[in-house]
Amino acid sequence: MRRNPSIFLLAVGHACVDIYQGAVAALIPFFVAERDYTYAVASGVVLAASLLSSVAQPVFGALTDRWAMPWLLPVSTLLGGAGIALSGLSGSYGLTLFFVAVSGIGVAAYHPESARVARLASEGSHSAMGWFSLGGNVGFALAPLxxxxxxxxxxxxxxxxxxLxxxxxxxxCVPVLRLLARPQAGPSGTEAPRDADDVASFVKLSLAVVFRSIVFTGLSTFVSLYAQQRTQGSTAAGTVALFLLFLGGAVGSVLGGSLANRYDRVRVSRWSYLLSVAAVTGVIYTPGPAMFLFVALTSVGLYVPFSLQVTLGQDYLPSRIGTxxxxxxGLTVSIGGLVSPLLGHLADxxxxxxxxTPLIAMPVLSWLLFRALPEPTAPTSRAAAPAPASARQDAQIRTDQ
Known part of the structure; x- marks a missing residue:
């Protein structure tokens, strides 16, 4: 991290953005208490943040494959914050959904471009991408606080x-973009041919991330309320449970990057999903305060594969890194929010x-899909290949400097 200030700044910026993903779930108990929302109505707020984000993130990803858009980082950060800041000002449910959706679009615009920039800054390092993901997880963890x-x-x-x-x-974002615009040694980036893409493996990976998203989003939406019920506690018990669910992700991301340097990413992800099966079961069925331990274990188990899945996806589709x-x-993570209203209706x-209870099956499905995935071979140098539009623009920026 000391040798790579760009990754450090990107990680902190990622934390600032992902506060707004975590803030949606953290606001749910306040909407329920202050506006008398039912479980189904409250989960609709999570749906609003997820729905447009689910559609927008692949679109922004495809755009970053064609053009470098570093200006998206500050603009999308501000958009994500503005939506959440305005969400509580009106008692109108419709306006609340609108502002939360605006925040979701901001978050959607941020992640594909920030992942492209982070890959450029990390030079393919699993550990560096783990630190970048750590920033987002810290933001999630800080959100309820x-x-x-x-x-x-x-x-x-x-x-x-x-x-704020x-x-x-x-x-x-300003010093990050200036650092990346400086001349650097080595090639700025190259494009792999389309026939290098392993689309079948990418689809399996995406499905595995979808199932992970369902269990994580379902828990993040309702674990605060569930902790209050199980411990007969106040909103403080719910805040602690949500904080642990998000904080464990910080540990998981760094641990995942470290383990991937020793073992391959696919194997590490399989182990993590097996741990998650037992941990989610403990969250739902362990009585009393012991559930908090299983909340933390669930978070670690679900987040160890998080940054690894991002780099796996990029390696399965080397010609379309932004997508x-x-x-x-983005897309597969946001899809979890689409299931939250169903869980809310069932809870009501x-x-x-x-x-x-059905969330226990989700990490099982992710584990089964990872059993069918290969570990991508290490990318070879493609200096002779033509650079993609985003890489050419990065190089042009450096030349102009």
Whole structure:
């Protein structure tokens, strides 16, 4: 990290953006308490953040395959923060959904381009990409604390305070873009031929990430309320559970990068999903405060493969890195939010425990899919290949400097 200031700044900027992904789930208990939302209605807020994001991220990914758009980093950061900041100002459910959706679009625009820039800055290092992912996980972990600090002793009308991380994140983008614009030794990037793409493996990987997204988003939407029920506690118990769910991801991302340097990424991901099966079961069925331990283990198990899946997707589709990033880092992650309303309806008609029980099967399905995946061979030098549009523009920027 000391040798790569760009990755450090990107990681911190990633944290600022992903606060707004975590803030959606962190706001749910406040919407339920202040506006008397049912489980189904509250989960619709998560759906609003996920729906447009699911569609937009692959689009932005395809665009970054054709053009370098570094300006998206500060603009999308501000958009993500503005949506959440405005979400609590109106009692209208429709306006709340609209502002949360705006935030989702901002987050969607950020991730494919930031993943492209991070890959350029990391020079293919699994550990560096792990640190970049760590930033996002820290942002997730901080979200319930930031939301609680901003509005926990007031009302939803304090949500404008939540724009502050976006302002900091946008400011951090400026030195990052300047650092990457400096002349550097070696090639700036090359494009692989289309026949180098392993589309079948990429599809299997994407399905595995979808199932991971369903269990993680389902838990992040309802674990706060579930912890309050299981411990007969206040909103503080829910905040702790959500914080642990997000904080474990910080540990998992760094651990995943380290393990991938010793073992291959596919094998590490298989182990992690097996751990997640037992951990999710413990969250749902372990009585009392012991559930908090399983919440942390679930987070670690689900996040060890996180950055590894991003680089696997890029290696399976080497000619379309932006698209691969948009799908593995965006689309498949956002799809989990589409399932949340179904869980909410089931919880309203039965119990929250019954609604969460199907989530145990999700990491099992991810594990089965990873058993059918190969570890991509190390990319070889393609100096003779033509550079993609984004790489040519990166090189032009350096030349102009």
């Amino acid at each position: 930031v939301v609680s600090a901003a509005i926990g002793h007031g009302s939803l009308h304090w949500t404008p305070v939540l724009v 991380p976006a302002l900091a994140g946008a400011a951090l 691969a990033s948009g799908v593995t880092l 008609s039965t119990t929250l425990r019954t609604a969460l």
